[in-house]
């Protein structure tokens with residue numbers, strides 16, 4: 001199931017990250033592992049997300065949204081509700097979320113699956129292989145567009161191979177280079193045999209001075225509506241809710257030396273990843289899948 005490319009006149013892609021910073025998993029490589037949000041923070045997260053959904057509803061131009069919570073969103077009812085609500089808006093081209101897929105999948109039946117997608121990550125230390133694979137099979141059965149990925153730690157290689165074998169060929173399996181790990185060519189080749197696009201993740205991209213769509217057709221938004229060009233550049237462009245960000249939208253080069261996260265460099269123009277991931281830029285699904 002292919003959906004329109006997010007590039008295009010008047011279209012805005014929004015990477016949203018609210019106050020939520022807790023997760024039901026405990027991955028060794030994650031600073032948010034098993035963190036608990038107190039009730040006040042959860043209430044604030046819910047209110048912020050509902051405000052954001054209301055803002056999207058009130059717009060008259062096409063919008064795509066990727067939720068990139070610090071922790072796990074889909075175990076919270078308000079993220080599931082937001083996904084359903086946004087998927088049903090005719091001017092929303094895509095609503096996607098990064099998830100560990102620990103949540104139930106039955107709620108997806110309420111969404112418009114022509115506009116919804118999941119970016120799923122398998123964390124082998126946190127969930128039994130068969131349980132995770134079963135969730136992926138549920139998604140395929142329900143017709144939910146999704147990608148599945150794993151961190152390229154050497155201990156994960158057997159699971160990654162097994163997953164590649166067990167998932168339908170049409171499901172893209174991505175591999176993220178582990179932060180700080182240098183891969184020999186032989187090691188990189190093992191991961192590239194599973195993910196043909198691993199080369200984009202293997203090394204940080206030298207981005208300084210290069211044109212990047214963020215700050216023009218892509219923005220990052222936090223729970224207060226503060227708009228930045230991307231999650232990695234602290235400079236504020238304005239606020240979503242008072243509309244001040246709009247005057248700041250324009251083409252602009254990347255101001256930092258490197259960009260090493262897919263949710264950033266996918267928008268870095270010289271890499272040409274809008275072609276590689278045409279129709280699936282936000283949820284990391286390559287063209288033709």
Ligand code: SF4
Nearest residue numbers: 023025027030033100
């Ligand atoms: S599932 Fe994701 S957010 Fe949760 S602990 Fe693991 S890496 Fe962190």
Ligand code: SF4
Nearest residue numbers: 207212230254259264
């Ligand atoms: S290349 Fe990466 S760090 Fe630079 S502006 Fe784009 S998304 Fe941000």
